Amino acid sequence: MQNVAADLAQMLGAERVLWEQEHLVTYGFDGTAALYGEAGCIALPKTTEEVSQIVRYAAKHRIPVVTRGSGTGLSGGSVPVPGCIVLCLVQMDRVLELDPKNLTIHVQSGVVTQKVAELADAAGLLYPPDPGSMRISTIGGNVAENSGGLRGLKYGVTRDYVMGLEVVLADSETVVFGNKCVKDVQGYSMKDIFIGSEGTLGIITKVLLQLVPKPAAKKTLLATFSEMDAAAETVSAIIAAKIIPCTLEFLDKITIRCVEEYAHVGLPLDAEAVLLMETDGHPAVVQEEAQQMAEIARRHGASTVQVAQTSEEATRLSTARRVAFSALARVSPTTILEDATVPRSELANMIRFIQQVAARYEVAVGTFGHMGDGNLHPTFLTDEKNAAEMARVEKAMTEIFEYAVKLGGTITGEHGVGLAKKAFLPKAIGDASLGLMRRLKRTLDPDDLLNPGKIFD
Amino acid sequence: MPTPEELHEAAVRIGRSNPQGRGGASKYLKRLDYSVLQQCIHCGMCLPTCPTYDETKLERNSPRGRIALMRRVADGQLEVTQAFGRELYFCLGCLTCETVCPAGVRYGEMFEHARADIEQAGVMRNPQRDLVRELTLRWLFTRPQALRAVGRLLRLYQASGLESLVRRLKLTALLPSRLRALESLTPRVKRQFSDALIRPVETPADQKHRVGLLTGCVQDLVFSHVNRDTADALLANGCEVVTPRAQSCCGSIHAHNGELELARQMARRTLDAFDLDRLDAIITNAAGCGTHLKNYGHLLHDDPVYAKRAAQWSAKLRDIHEWLAEIGIRAPAASTPQTVTYHDACHLCHGQKITRQPRQVLAAIPGLKLVELPESTWCCGSAGIYNITQPEMSQKLLGRKISNIEKTGTAVVASANPGCSSQLQAGLGQASKAWRIVHPISLLAEAYREGLK
Numbered sequence: 001m002q003n004v005a006a007d008l009a010q011m012l013g014a015e016r017v018l019w020e021q022e023h024l025v026t027y028g029f030d031g032t033a034a035l036y037g038e039a040g041c042i043a044l045p046k047t048t049e050e051v052s053q054i055v056r057y058a059a060k061h062r063i064p065v066v067t068r069g070s071g072t073g074l075s076g077g078s079v080p081v082p083g084c085i086v087l088c089l090v091q092m093d094r095v096l097e098l099d100p101k102n103l104t105i106h107v108q109s110g111v112v113t114q115k116v117a118e119l120a121d122a123a124g125l126l127y128p129p130d131p132g133s134m135r136i137s138t139i140g141g142n143v144a145e146n147s148g149g150l151r152g153l154k155y156g157v158t159r160d161y162v163m164g165l166e167v168v169l170a171d172s173e174t175v176v177f178g179n180k181c182v183k184d185v186q187g188y189s190m191k192d193i194f195i196g197s198e199g200t201l202g203i204i205t206k207v208l209l210q211l212v213p214k215p216a217a218k219k220t221l222l223a224t225f226s227e228m229d230a231a232a233e234t235v236s237a238i239i240a241a242k243i244i245p246c247t248l249e250f251l252d253k254i255t256i257r258c259v260e261e262y263a264h265v266g267l268p269l270d271a272e273a274v275l276l277m278e279t280d281g282h283p284a285v286v287q288e289e290a291q292q293m294a295e296i297a298r299r300h301g302a303s304t305v306q307v308a309q310t311s312e313e314a315t316r317l318s319t320a321r322r323v324a325f326s327a328l329a330r331v332s333p334t335t336i337l338e339d340a341t342v343p344r345s346e347l348a349n350m351i352r353f354i355q356q357v358a359a360r361y362e363v364a365v366g367t368f369g370h371m372g373d374g375n376l377h378p379t380f381l382t383d384e385k386n387a388a389e390m391a392r393v394e395k396a397m398t399e400i401f402e403y404a405v406k407l408g409g410t411i412t413g414e415h416g417v418g419l420a421k422k423a424f425l426p427k428a429i430g431d432a433s434l435g436l437m438r439r440l441k442r443t444l445d446p447d448d449l450l451n452p453g454k455i456f457d
Numbered sequence: 458m459p460t461p462e463e464l465h466e467a468a469v470r471i472g473r474s475n476p477q478g479r480g481g482a483s484k485y486l487k488r489l490d491y492s493v494l495q496q497c498i499h500c501g502m503c504l505p506t507c508p509t510y511d512e513t514k515l516e517r518n519s520p521r522g523r524i525a526l527m528r529r530v531a532d533g534q535l536e537v538t539q540a541f542g543r544e545l546y547f548c549l550g551c552l553t554c555e556t557v558c559p560a561g562v563r564y565g566e567m568f569e570h571a572r573a574d575i576e577q578a579g580v581m582r583n584p585q586r587d588l589v590r591e592l593t594l595r596w597l598f599t600r601p602q603a604l605r606a607v608g609r610l611l612r613l614y615q616a617s618g619l620e621s622l623v624r625r626l627k628l629t630a631l632l633p634s635r636l637r638a639l640e641s642l643t644p645r646v647k648r649q650f651s652d653a654l655i656r657p658v659e660t661p662a663d664q665k666h667r668v669g670l671l672t673g674c675v676q677d678l679v680f681s682h683v684n685r686d687t688a689d690a691l692l693a694n695g696c697e698v699v700t701p702r703a704q705s706c707c708g709s710i711h712a713h714n715g716e717l718e719l720a721r722q723m724a725r726r727t728l729d730a731f732d733l734d735r736l737d738a739i740i741t742n743a744a745g746c747g748t749h750l751k752n753y754g755h756l757l758h759d760d761p762v763y764a765k766r767a768a769q770w771s772a773k774l775r776d777i778h779e780w781l782a783e784i785g786i787r788a789p790a791a792s793t794p795q796t797v798t799y800h801d802a803c804h805l806c807h808g809q810k811i812t813r814q815p816r817q818v819l820a821a822i823p824g825l826k827l828v829e830l831p832e833s834t835w836c837c838g839s840a841g842i843y844n845i846t847q848p849e850m851s852q853k854l855l856g857r858k859i860s861n862i863e864k865t866g867t868a869v870v871a872s873a874n875p876g877c878s879s880q881l882q883a884g885l886g887q888a889s890k891a892w893r894i895v896h897p898i899s900l901l902a903e904a905y906r907e908g909l910k
Contacts, residue, residue: 018515022540025529026522031500044514071516072501090514112505136504326559333495335560385495 004063004085005041011053016091018042027086030073031133032420033336034384039066039080044091048166048174048205051087055203055449056172058085064452067199069110069138073145074337075418077198077454087203089140096206098123102180103211104163109140109204116209125211128155131414132325140204146196148414153372154246154280155212157414158195164208165191170201170445178208193440198416199451201444215280218246219290220314223302224271228252230301231273232348235371237296238277239344243289247278248372249321252351255328255366255379256320262327265320271303275371276321324368328379332364336380338397340404341413344374353403354378361396363389375413401428417455425456480536481578485570485717487531494531496562497524503554508836508854509547517544520554520564527571537578545571546581547850549843550713551836552748552807565748565808566755569712576715594716598674598706599723605650605703608678612646644679644879651677651684655700659688665695666784668775669731669739671750674706676743676875683875686902687742687777693905694787696737701730709749712756713841724753725763733769742777742898744874745841748808750774776805777898778814778873786817789901790908792824797900798865799827800858800881801834802874815873818897822904828865832857839880855884862892871897 005019018024019041028036040063045051058065067087068078080086092110099105100123105116113127113134120127130149131137137147143165148157164178177191178184194202225231235248251259251274256267267274275297279289294305308314329335342350351367354376358365369376378400380393401411401424411428412421426434434456441448486494503520504510510519517526523544529535545568554564575581597604614620623629629640651672668691672684688698708723727750731739741747754771757763775783797819806812812834819827838844838854858881862870872878873896881894 018517020540021535022526022538022544023515023517025535026516026519026525029499029525031498033498070501070504071499088516114505133501136501326561329498329500329559330496330561333492335498383495385491 004061007057008041008043008054008085011057012043012045012050016044016046018044027068027071027088028080030068030071030076030078032074032076032079032418033334035076035079035419037080037082039086040083042086042088044088046091048168051089051092051168051203051205052172052174054085054087055168055170058449059170059172059447062447062449064449065203066451067140067144067203069141070112070133070136072133072137073141073418074339074415075145075412075420077145077416077418077451078141079419081452089205090138092140092205095119099180100125103213104180104208105211106206106208107139109143109207110138113137113139113142120211121214123211124214126214127161127209127211129158129161139207139209143195143204143207144197144199145416146414148370148373148375150249150370151246152370152375153248154244159192161210162191162195162207163210165194165204166206167194167202167204170447170450174205175202176206180208196416198418198454200441200454201450203450215246215282217283217286218278218280218314219286220308220317221277221290221293221297221305222317222320223275223277223294223297223305224268225273225275225301226271226303227301228272228351229348231275231371232351234275234297234300234302235344235347237300238293239372241292241296243279243292245277245289245293245372246280247276248370249276250274250369250371251276251320251324252355252367254364255324255368258327258331258366259320259324262330263319263323265316265323267320268303274320275302276318278318321368324366325377325379328366328368328381332381332383334380334382334384336382336393336397337415338378338380338400339369339375339413339415340378340400340409340411341373341375342404342407342409344372346407346409347371347374347376350376350404350407350409354400357396357399361392363393363396365396373413374409398424419454422454422456480538480580481574482533483530483537483574484577485573486527486567487533489531489567489570491531493563493566494524494528496560497521497528498560499525500559502557502559506553506557508549508551508553509850512850512853518547520558520562523548523571524562524564524567527567530571530574537574537580539580541571542575542578542581545575546846549803549836549838549840549850549854551803551840553803553834553836556807556810556834569715569717572713572715573717574715590714594711594714594719598710599719601674601703601705604674604706605678608646608650611643612648615643615645616648644675644882646678647681649681651681651700652702654681654685655688655698657702658697658699659692660697661692661695663695664697666737667697667699667735668780669736670698670700671707671727671739671741671743671746672700672704673741673743673746673875674704676746677704680875680878680896683742683896683899686896686899687740689902689905690777690781690898691740693902694781694784696784699731699736704730707746707750709746710841712749720749721756721760724756724767725760728753728763728766728770731770733766733773736773738773738775738780739770740775740777740780742873742896744776744802744805744808745876747774747776748804751809776809776811776814776873778805778818779809779811782814782817786821786901788821789823789904791904791910793822793900793904793907794824795869796826796828796867797869797871798830798862798867799833799897800830800837800862800870800872800877802872802877803834803836803840805873806834815871815897818901819871822900825900825904828867830870831861831864833861835861837877837880837884839874839876841876844880844883851880855880855887859884859888859890867892869893869895871895871900873897
């Protein structure tokens with residue numbers, strides 16, 4: 001592999017090719033528990049041309065290429081295939097253009113999501129997708145995984161903001177799809193094939209994103225419930241009242257206890273569910289919607305409802321949700337964050353099922369998530385060194401995925417399939433869908449060089 | 458000048474063999490509670506807050522990357538290599554990662570064990586480094602009287618005019634470049650040390666508490682007036698101040714530099730100097746020491762003789778700002794109009810999670826206007842002896858800090874750690890700024906004194 005590294009160093013310069021063991025170890029994983037693979041070397045390109053050169057070299061020598069950004073993925077999508085070239089794009093971090101007239105921002109794919117959000121904010125605009133890792137995740141990674149976030153119900157996900165892409169294909173050719181036009185029907189919507197393709201179809205090098213005007217006001221509410229169904233009914237009633245909150249977040253009993261223990265925010269320990277609700281938009285509308293939401297929550301049996309009067313209070317109320325993952329992650333050595341998702345109407349069913357399965361397999365699972373869009377995060381608190389428990393976790397997870405699919409849902413709402421969900425995919429989508437995906441992959445990457453073995457074999 | 462070979466021989470004579478081995482097995486990380494190593498969920502949230510990752514964008518230079526390496530070393534899958542050693546000495550140990558870590562990883566503990574492994578394996582050794590470590594860590598910083606004697610000599614050199622003569626004649630040019638850079642960083646030693654400035658016991662008229670005061674080692678030589686100011690602030694707030702004589706180094710410099718056994722020795726010695734049962738609190742005013750001092754309980758948890766006292770010590774140890782905020786700060790009577798900005802020392806804000814209290818101390822001073830410093834919790838590059846071992850990275854961080862201070866438009870920078878203060882002083886010298894670097898407690902003590910006038 002030192003030969004490959006030496007060849008790549010010719011292209012990029014020695015300081016942008018890493019092959020020492022002490023480097024390879026640190027690029028061997030992403031944010032997923034218990035997955036590891038060791039690359040042959042790491043390349044850190046800065047331009048599309050360099051990416052293309054590397055891919056041409058890899059194709060010639062039949063070396064697999066695994067693309068990554070900051071490695072925060074939660075399905076093992078960027079875990080190296082043994083001996084591959086890891087293409088780490090974090091140094092492709094140039095912002096090319098912010099166009100306030102057309103409400104777009106054009107960036108290299110290694111730009112950190114937070115940076116896009118900050119630039120938009122400074123221009124009085126909003127980039128809505130806000131995945132939990134946005135402080136370090138890259139836009140390229142967000143597009144490749146089609147990341148979600150807390151605002152999915154009202155604002156959608158990453159896909160809804162991608163207007164154009166530049167992609168390097170497996171044969172090293174560079175193609176550009178899309179433009180600044182809202183309307184564009186020139187043939188197939190090719191960019192959509194690459195969004196969520198997890199690095200298996202091409203390497204995303206530039207992204208053109210849509211921005212929206214920043215809402216003028218926001219109001220935050222927190223409600224606690226002594227019964228899960230009451231929380232679920234509240235959510236349904238809010239939506240039936242034609243209100244689309246920007247945030248509708250939920251914590252279950254175990255999560256509430258962990259949050260209280262960790263952050264002492266004053267949640268009642270006997271609560272079965274907590275809902276964090278936010279509405280944004282025109283100040284008058286926001287005021288009215290907040291009142292309505294509080295009323296609906298009370299009518300559906302909320303034990304307490306707090307409406308933030310100041311921005312400090314809003315921050316205080318949202319603390320519980322903000323620290324939920326931290327509160328769970330410190331309980332045990334290994335934390336497995338899942339993202340089974342169901343139609344909103346089935347949420348209460350799904351949450352109850354998760355709790356039953358956890359009890360049956362004697363595993364600790366705290367569930368929180370995006371109640372508005374049905375995207376739950378059952379979080380397994382376990383220890384990867386405990387083989388017996390890990391086996392039970394595996395079984396519990398399988399049942400949860402199967403039930404989600406049975407309810408008309410999906411095995412992954414926003415983390416992607418990668419390696420972690422690969423085994424569950426065939427059953428979830430069926431042979432015909434999987435067959436078509438395979439044909440697409442073979443067409444675009446006949447030699448199976450780009451992130452091989454991810455999503456499906 | 459002795460040749461490197463002569464230095465090497467000297468190092469060997471002093472008692473340490475030099476194995477010159479290429480790699481080694483782990484002894485310290487291996488013994489660490491495995492759950493500490495396992496706690497990292499590799500989510501990457503530490504990356505954007507790590508000063509070294511921010512600079513290089515290389516995974517290895519991030520906390521997540523270093524933890525992955527440390528875990529492999531502990532698992533025996535990776536040897537303690539020189540690359541591993543270089544990496545762990547490239548880390549500042551600023552502990553910002555601990556503040557942002559969602560999983561509560563105890564990075565500082567791992568990092569100290571990793572450096573101990575590196576010293577154990579000898580992968581970073583060279584004659585010059587061995588001699589410097591021998592003279593400082595093992596000799597100077599374990600002998601309080603010797604340290605003060607060296608301090609007096611240095612004072613004589615600085616105050617007699619010899620230093621300025623040497624500098625004027627450019628004799629410093631004869632020094633190797635490393636030492637030359639170091640020479641300009643040499644802090645000004647005070648005429649009087651703490652024992653001459655503070656009586657063994659000082660009692661206020663309205664005594665409500667009794668506390669022990671730690672005078673430190675560098676703090677004692679270079680910032681003894683801060684110790685006097687601390688005693689004054691305590692007295693003004695109803696605390697009797699007990700200050701044991703000729704205190705030793707607390708061992709923080711040893712723990713941070715791979716000498717865990719020596720650190721334990723120094724901790725025991727410090728514990729012996731205080732009568733814990735008779736004190737409500739032990740007070741430190743140096744952030745870097747504070748983090749380590751609070752950790753005595755853990756450091757000595759398996760010591761058959763000292764474990765219990767060390768735990769008691771940790772429970773009573775308070776940073777001065779923390780303590781004053783806890784007992785309620787008496788506002789000084791006189792107004793001292795001034796505009797001040799505050800630099801959060803890493804080992805105060807990340808090591809001890811103390812950010813509110815120093816600002817409370819400053820806010821208690823009538824007439825003082827606090828202007829918040831942009832990126833106030835970003836390391837200034839001092840990081841113990843990092844400015845000596847990694848001058849390039851240290852300078853980058855110092856430059857960033859200075860430009861942030863410039864943005865505040867203030868001429869007074871408050872900071873509560875001797876290392877940061879020296880570093881900032883050097884930075885201001887380079888930038889030719891006449892700013893004042895001062896401990897928040899000195900500002901408070903000055904205001905009390907002003908009130909007595």
